[in-house]
Amino acid sequence: MHAFGDRLATAVSRCKTPTLVGLDPRFDNLPAPLKLGRDNRNPGDVAAAFEIFCKGVIDVVASRVAVVKPQAAFFEQVGVPGMAALAATIGYAREKGLLVILDGKRNDIGSTAAAYADAYLGAESAWRADALTVSPYLGGDSVTPFAQVANARGAGIFVLVKTSNPGGGLFQDLADSEGPLYRHVASHVEALNADRVSGSRFGSVGAVVGATYPEQLAELRGVMPHAWFLVPGYGAQGGSAADVAGAFDSDGLGAVVNNSRGIIFAHAKDDRFGDDRWQDAVDAATLDMIASLRDSTPAGRL
Amino acid sequence: MHAFGDRLATAVSRCKTPTLVGLDPRFDNLPAPLKLGRDNRNPGDVAAAFEIFCKGVIDVVASRVAVVKPQAAFFEQVGVPGMAALAATIGYAREKGLLVILDGKRNDIGSTAAAYADAYLGAESAWRADALTVSPYLGGDSVTPFAQVANARGAGIFVLVKTSNPGGGLFQDLADSEGPLYRHVASHVEALNADRVSGSRFGSVGAVVGATYPEQLAELRGVMPHAWFLVPGYGAQGGSAADVAGAFDSDGLGAVVNNSRGIIFAHAKDDRFGDDRWQDAVDAATLDMIASLRDSTPAGRL
Numbered sequence: 001m002h003a004f005g006d007r008l009a010t011a012v013s014r015c016k017t018p019t020l021v022g023l024d025p026r027f028d029n030l031p032a033p034l035k036l037g038r039d040n041r042n043p044g045d046v047a048a049a050f051e052i053f054c055k056g057v058i059d060v061v062a063s064r065v066a067v068v069k070p071q072a073a074f075f076e077q078v079g080v081p082g083m084a085a086l087a088a089t090i091g092y093a094r095e096k097g098l099l100v101i102l103d104g105k106r107n108d109i110g111s112t113a114a115a116y117a118d119a120y121l122g123a124e125s126a127w128r129a130d131a132l133t134v135s136p137y138l139g140g141d142s143v144t145p146f147a148q149v150a151n152a153r154g155a156g157i158f159v160l161v162k163t164s165n166p167g168g169g170l171f172q173d174l175a176d177s178e179g180p181l182y183r184h185v186a187s188h189v190e191a192l193n194a195d196r197v198s199g200s201r202f203g204s205v206g207a208v209v210g211a212t213y214p215e216q217l218a219e220l221r222g223v224m225p226h227a228w229f230l231v232p233g234y235g236a237q238g239g240s241a242a243d244v245a246g247a248f249d250s251d252g253l254g255a256v257v258n259n260s261r262g263i264i265f266a267h268a269k270d271d272r273f274g275d276d277r278w279q280d281a282v283d284a285a286t287l288d289m290i291a292s293l294r295d296s297t298p299a300g301r302l
Numbered sequence: 303m304h305a306f307g308d309r310l311a312t313a314v315s316r317c318k319t320p321t322l323v324g325l326d327p328r329f330d331n332l333p334a335p336l337k338l339g340r341d342n343r344n345p346g347d348v349a350a351a352f353e354i355f356c357k358g359v360i361d362v363v364a365s366r367v368a369v370v371k372p373q374a375a376f377f378e379q380v381g382v383p384g385m386a387a388l389a390a391t392i393g394y395a396r397e398k399g400l401l402v403i404l405d406g407k408r409n410d411i412g413s414t415a416a417a418y419a420d421a422y423l424g425a426e427s428a429w430r431a432d433a434l435t436v437s438p439y440l441g442g443d444s445v446t447p448f449a450q451v452a453n454a455r456g457a458g459i460f461v462l463v464k465t466s467n468p469g470g471g472l473f474q475d476l477a478d479s480e481g482p483l484y485r486h487v488a489s490h491v492e493a494l495n496a497d498r499v500s501g502s503r504f505g506s507v508g509a510v511v512g513a514t515y516p517e518q519l520a521e522l523r524g525v526m527p528h529a530w531f532l533v534p535g536y537g538a539q540g541g542s543a544a545d546v547a548g549a550f551d552s553d554g555l556g557a558v559v560n561n562s563r564g565i566i567f568a569h570a571k572d573d574r575f576g577d578d579r580w581q582d583a584v585d586a587a588t589l590d591m592i593a594s595l596r597d598s599t600p601a602g603r604l
Contacts, residue, residue, distance in 0.1 A: 024414070026417075043428065071410075071414060073408075073410055073414045073415075073417040073418045073421065074414075074417050076417075076418065076421045076422075076428070076429075077417045077418075077420055077421040077428060078421075078428060079389065079421075079428030079429060080382065080385050080386045080389055080428075082428070083382050083385040084382045087381065087382055103410075105408070105409055105410055105437070105440075106375075106407070107407055107437065108373075108375055108405075108407055109465060109466065109467035109470075110467060112326070112373060112375045112376075113375075115328075115375040115376055115378075115379045116375045116378065116379075118379055119375065119378045119379040119380075119381075120378075126345065126378070126379060126380060126381030126382075126384070127378075127381060135407070135409065135437045135439050135440075136439060136473060137437050137438060137439040137462055137465075137473060137474070138407075138437075138462065138465050138467060138469075138470060139465070139467060139469035139470045139471065139472040139473055139474065140469045140472045141467055141468060141469030141470075141472075142465075142467060142469065142470075160439055160440065163411060163439075163440050163441070163444075164411065165411035165412060165440060165441060165443055165444060166443060167440075167441035167442045167443030167444065168411075168440060168441045168443075168444075169441065170441040170442045170443075170486075170490070171438060171439060171441055171483060171486060171487065172439070172441065174476065174478050174483055174486060175478055176476050176477055176478060181473060181476055181483065184472075184473060184476060185473065188472070
C-alpha cells in the first residue's frame with residue numbers, strides 16, 4: 001500500500017493537471033433533464049438526482065483529472081437517502097480510478113476523532129474516501145488520531161489552515177508574538193509530516209489554503225514543504241490561476257486546486273451547450289481550467 | 303414556535319436537572335445481550351444494535367432528564383445503516399419528549415454552512431435535531447448561517463469555545479493583546495445572542511466549554527451571559543460536579559452537563575446490575591449524576 005502523498009503525486013503527474021473537481025450537488029442548480037419528474041421536497045427524488053448527476057460528472061472528468069471532492073453537507077441535507085447517494089458517488093469515483101477527498105471538515109476529541117477517521121479513511125472504511133478535510137480548532141490531540149489512521153491506511157487528511165471565505169481571518173489571523181493562528185496550525189501540519197514514509201516527498205497530512213489569499217499561499221508553501229495543499233476559492237469565489245501559482249513547487253506538484261460550481265454547473269453559464277448538453281459543458285469547463293492552470297502556474301511543467 | 307434558549311430553560315426547569323445524556327454507541331462496549339448473534343463486521347448488525355441500545359437508554363432517561371446528545375461520529379462509522387440508526391434515534395428521542403443536541407461539530411463556509419444548518423436544525427429538516435455543535439475555525443461568516451437558521455426554526459447551536467481535551471489549548475489558548483482565542487470566540491458567541499427573541503434570557507447560540515477547565519468556565523460564564531453552555535468532560539474525562547459549578551447562573555440555569563460513557567455503559571462498572579440489567583445501571587448512574595449536580599452546583603436551586 002502506497003502512502004497518500006505519493007499516490008496523489010503519481011495521479012496528478014499522470015493526468016498532468018492539479019485540477020480538482022468539487023461535487024457540490026444542489027437540486028435547484030441541476031440540469032433540467034435531471035429535475036424532470038422529481039419533487040424537490042422528496043428526499044428519495046433529490047438523492048436519486050444527486051447520484052445520477054455526480055456519476056455523470058465523474059463519467060466526464062475521470063479521463064481528465066486525478067481527484068474529485070464530494071461536499072458532505074449537500075448529501076447530509078437530504079438525510080439518509082442523501083448519505084446513500086454519497087456512498088454511491090464515492091464508490092463510483094473510485095471505480096473510475098479517481099482519488100476521492102471527502103470534504104466533511106470533521107473533528108472531535110480523542111477516541112471520537114479516531115471514530116471519524118475510521119469511518120471515512122481507507123478502502124476498508126464505511127465510506128471509503130482516500131482523504132478527508134479536518135478542522136484543527138480542538139488542538140493537536142484531535143488531529144493526531146486522523147493522521148495515525150491515515151498513515152496506517154495509505155489515506156490522507158487536509159487540515160484547515162487558511163480558508164477562502166471573506167470572514168476566515170476573524171480567528172485564523174489572530175496573532176501572538178510568533179505569528180498568526182494559521183501559521184501555528186501550518187507548523188503543526190508540517191510537524192505531523194515528519195512521520196511520512198521514508199523517501200516520500202509529501203506526507204499524509206495536507207493543508208487547506210484558500211486561493212483568495214495569494215500571498216499566504218506562497219508563505220505557507222514555505223512553512224509546509226511536505227504538505228499537499230487543497231486550494232479552494234478558485235473561480236466562483238474570485239481566485240484566478242495566477243493567484244494560486246504560489247501553492248506549487250517549482251515542478252508543479254504540491255497542490256490541487258478545487259473548482260465546484262464553475263465546472264459542475266457550467267451548463268448554466270455557457271450558451272454553447274444548455275441543459276441538455278450539460279456534460280459537454282462540464283467537459284469544456286474542465287478543459288478551460290486545466291489550460292488556465294497550465295498557462296499561469298508551475299503546473300505547466302507537469 | 304418558541305426560541306431554543308427558552309425551550310431549553312423550560313425543559314431543564316421541568317426536569318430539575320441540567321444532566322445531559324450523551325449517546326455514544328460503540329459495539330464493543332454494548333451490553334452482552336445486544337451483541338448476541340450480531341457480527342461486529344456487519345454494518346447492518348451493528349446499526350441495529352446501536353438503534354436498540356440508544357432507544358433503550360432513551361426509555362430509561364426520558365423521565366429523568368431534558369436533553370440527549372447523540373455523537374454523530376459513531377453512527378457515521380457504520381456507514382449508511384449507521385445514519386439510518388441515527389435518524390431513528392433522534393426521532394425516538396423527540397417522540398419521548400427529549401430535546402436532541404446532535405454532536406457533529408460541523409462547519410463550512412457561506413452557502414455550505416447554510417446547507418449543514420438546513421440539514422440538521424429544526425423539525426422540518428432531514429435529521430430534525432433541536433441543536434447542533436459547530437466549530438468556529440472558519441470565522442464569523444461561517445457561524446452566521448447556522449445562527450440564522452437556528453433563530454428562524456426555534457433551534458440552537460453550540461459553538462466550540464474551550465474544549466475538554468488535554469490538547470485543547472494548543473490553538474484555543476493562543477493569545478493576542480486582547481486575550482486568548484477562546485475568549486475571542488466567546489465574545490463572538492455573545493454578540494450573536496444580541497439577536498435573541500425579545501424578552502428571552504438566553505439566545506439560540508450556545509457554547510461548548512469543558513468541565514476540565516473550572517476557572518475558564520466561570521470566566522466564560524461572565525463573558526457570555528446570554529449563552530447556554532454545553533459542558534463536556536464530566537465523569538470519564540475527570541471533571542467533577544464541583545468543577546462545573548461555575549457554568550451556572552445563581553438560579554441553576556445556563557448550562558447542561560454531558561455524561562456519555564459514565565451513564566450509557568454504567569453496566570460495566572456497577573456490580574449490582576451486570577449486562578442483563580444494563581438499563582437499571584443506566585438509571586442508577588443517571589440518578590447519581592442528578593444528585594451530584596444538585597448537591598454541588600447551583601442546579602440544586604432548580
